[in-house]
Amino acid sequence: MALAHSESSDGTRYRDLNGNGVMDPYEDPRLSSDDRADDLLGRLSLEEKAGLVFQTVIHVGAPGDHDDPGHVGTGTARELVLGKRMNHFNVTRLPSARQTALWVNALQELAEGTPHGIPVTLASDPRHGFSHNEGMVQPAGHLSQWPETLGLAAIGEVDLFERFADVARREYRALGITSAIHPQIDLATDPRWARQLQTFGQDPAQVSAFVAAYLRGFQGQDLSTGVACIAKHFPGGGAQKDGEDPHFPYGREQVYPGGRFDEHLAPFRAAIFAGVAAVMPYYGMPVGLTVDGELIDEVGFAFNRAIITDLLRSRLHFDGVVVSDWAIISDIEVAGKPWPAKAWGVEHLSIPERVTLALQSGVDQIGGETLTEVVVDLVQNGTIEEEHLNQSVRRILLVKFRLGLFDNPYVEPDTADAAVGTVEYRQEGHNAQARSITILKNEGILPLPEGTRLYCEGMNVDDVRQYGVEVVDKPEDADVAVVRLAAPYEPRDMYFLEAATHQGSLDFDPEVIAHLADLASRTAVIADIHLERAAILTPIAPSTSALVGNYGASDRALLDALFGRIQAQGTLPMELPSSMTEVLASYPDVPSDTGNPLFPVGHSVPYATVMRT
Incomplete structure (x- = not known):
């Protein structure tokens, strides 16, 4: 059973987290978060402190089953919470809202069995869009579904960022998630980089304004009903050599040949001014x-004292x-990769040496690791001073107190389903999907008139028919062919996460180019490109009567934009180069640096003023 509230001699209700029958200062809801954190810090054992400076993935299973390691392989809940004294975890796959809430409550009850009853902080990567890459982003599932944040940037409204964040905050809180491993405020300056879709675009001033609004929506005034955000990836992860990502050995180098380091810092200055709870350094060196x-x-940012301290x-x-990105210490294997x-x-350092360097460089909490015993040994043998560790532990505890977790970490399972993915939230997300569609080319064909017969590729035909549109089986029988395409990439699958991390060339395969040309010989073609990063559209544009880009949009949202039922308002938040030759000649830290782009940043074209019949 969850811990019942006790009552002090003066009538104050509190949770007796250490079970001593006395309202200790850290249990007193009337005191400030600072005072409570100071009191608790002085009571903690070294093992409890070590547990606080790690965060890892935890399996969300059956409520109350604390012995199922699940698919993540980091240990069972019982091992992590009671054995390692850990109480910060990030979640990936979630069941229904109600089942998630029941599981969260059971986990919080388990945490009450630790010496001081420190509640669990649960974190999530972005999970309100369409993308899925297990270690980076989750699909919306039962939450409201919006375009990825690059799509919000395409709409370009500061207030929409705040509204989205407020909706996401409410849904997170209903599920018991109180920490967001976002916003990702890197500048999308290299067209090849795989992580652009969750950014806010390439313009430092715009991104700075967007992140301030995002934090207002997510964190609120004082975190008591908010979600603590982790701004990433400091000092800006967009300037990757050759556009490769440092999740993998070949992408470890971060370079600034254009001298734009300060521009990449700008969004983080804005986030700090707005009171962001945490910052995550990137993997890159x-x-x-x-x-x-x-x-x-030339060492990774999490090991870099000049950058962090x-x-x-x-x-x-x-x-x-300061929370490190995941798995910076240990080599691991996941799903056979x-x-x-x-x-x-x-790389030459031992595991204890890596832990030491990260903590002494200024990292407070190490992500994706469970090496609590290593920290205990390092303090006991004098390698790390306990006072240094105390500074990190105090910062971490402060956030927990400000979130209100010590007073009530529980959520309401019976109302969770009604609070998540409401009709209102889903409609707002749908509207944003359609509005973010960017019309790149329009030869008078958009908006489509009612009654248009469609031939579809890359769409769910049943959904299109339910929209009320006639769908034909052959292009020559259609008024228009609508073809949805993914942005091109080079398939890779050597390392964990690599298959879903789309990198390499931005050129379409010749077969795709030829297929669109063949379709265009039989009917008018509208091509919709999923702009998870840039794409070279030069060879396919001539085959289209209209060309649009999306940043996460359902078939229905796309149709609403194509028929003009919801106005497509997106403008390009990054440029689309004309060729890979131009990309290879550009500087990865400089926005809009390819020569003669096919579509420059900010580009869009309007609907036709006279509807085609």
Whole structure:
């Protein structure tokens, strides 16, 4: 059973988390978060402190089944919470809202069995869109579904960012999720980079305005009803050498040949000013980077004292939690695929040495690891001073207190289903999907008139018919062919997460180009490109009567935009190059740096003023 509230001698209701029959200061809801954190810090054992400085993935299984390791392989809930004294976890796959809430409550009840009853903080990667990459982003499922944040940037309304974040906050809270492993405020400057879809675009000023609104919506005024956000990936992950991603060994180098490092910092300055709870350094290691005349060590940002302590803490005055990205210490294997530790530049160090360097460089909490015993040993043998550890633990506890978890970590299973994915929220998400559609080319064919016969590829034909449109089986019988295409990429599948991390060339396969040309010889073609990153549209544009881009949109949302039932209002939040030759000649840290782009940033064209019949 969940812990019942007790009543102090003066009538104050509190939770007796350590079971001593006394309302200790950390249990007193009347005291400030600072006072409560200070009191609890002095009571913790070294093992409890070590548990607080790690966060990892946890399996969401049957409520109350604390001995099922599930598919993630990091350990059972009982092992992690009671054995390792951990109480920060991120969740991936979720059942229904009600089942999730029941599982959360059972986990919080388990945490009450620890010496000081420290409640669990549950975190999530973005999960309100269409993308799915297990270690980076989850699909919406039973939550409301919106375009990815790059699509919100295409709409370009600051208020919409705040409204989306407020809806997401309410849904997270209903599920017991109180930490967001986002916003991702990297600048989308290299067209090839795989992580652009969850960014806010390429413009530093716009991204800064968007992130301030996003944090207002998610965190609220004081976190008491909010969700603590982790801004990532400091100091800006968009400037990747050759556009490759540092989740993998070949993408470990981050470069600034255009000298735009300060521009990539700008959104983080805005996030810090807005009070973001935490910041996550990226995996990448800077190559040839000089900051204020100092050459920065070529080691991963989580191991880089000049970046975390000197820049983030001292110069930018960030006093919140620094959470490392996942799996920077240990080599692991997931689903039969290797995933080397992202210990770029310090691969030669042992595991204890890597942990030491990360903590001494300024990391407070290490993600994706459970090495609590290593930290205990490092403190006991004098390698890490306990006072240094205390500073990190206090920052982490402060966020828990500000979230109100010590006073009530439980959620309401009976109302969870009604609070998540409401009709209102789903309609708002749908409207945003349609509005974010970007019309790149329109030869007078859009908006489509009612009664248009469609031939469809890449769409669910049953959904299209339910929309009220006649669907034909042959292109030559259609008024228009609507073809939905993914942005091109080079298939890779050596490492964990690599298959779903789309990288490499932006060129379409010749077969796709030829197929569109053949379709165009038989009927008018509208091509819709899923712009998870840029694409070279030069060879396919001539075959289309209209060309549009989406950033996560259902078939119905696309049709609403094509028929003009909901106005497509998106403008390109990044440029679309004309060729890979131009991409290869560009600088990865400089926005809009390809020569003669096919469609520049900000591009869109309107609907035809006279509807075609």
